[in-house]
Amino acid sequence: MRIVLLGAPGSGKGTQARQLVEHFGVVQISTGDLLRQAVADNTELGQKAKKAMDNGELVSDDIVLSMIKDRLQQPDTDNGVILDGFPRNLAQAKALEELMADIKCPLDAAVLLDVPLDSLMQRLTGRLTCQDCGAVFNKYTNPPRKDGICDECGGKLIQRGDDNETTVRQRLETFTEQTEPLIDFYKKQNKLISIDGTQDIDTISAEFKDVLKRFG
């Protein structure tokens, strides 16, 4: 299975991807997670990416593409991949097509997690992320059982630096301008599957499993 997850920031891509990983035994590749790791490790790549991330803008294509190229070449991807947060603009989508044609593994589908933009501000500013395992909770809509503690691994929950109102506003704008055109791009290739992302988490993941099972 080779799937792209499309959706605005806060649409729930990461939450769903984690469930699909468990269910289908594939790997999740999140460019956001890879970039945050690079920033935390203070690598050269991380230093270059940090400013764009803090501002809610896209990190440059050459950084993201070289990162994704490396990642897709690792052997754990043989069983299938879920790309979460990549591609994020047309240039990245075209580069991905070439990459996948090279390794003779075309994309099966792009799944859009469809959520109206006006509900995303609360989701993002209320978001709590586990610093150990990356699980995602929400102060308002999906609180952890114990305040500040991850249900899944007991790790500490933190608020991501870019989940503040100003940066969120910019990230939503970046999505509308640069990522939303990918919906049409994949529609034209007959690869788009759309799922209503306003439903509750378990309903969404049941729907995901159902539409993706034909890709094994």
Ligand code: ADP
């Ligand atoms: P979200 O989808 O909630 O905005 P991500 O974790 O996917 O969060 O991304 C966080 C930030 O990392 C983005 O705002 C952007 O700066 C950067 N980023 C992630 N993926 C990409 C990508 N494919 N291309 C460019 N920048 C990216």
Ligand code: ZN
């Ligand atoms: Zn955790």
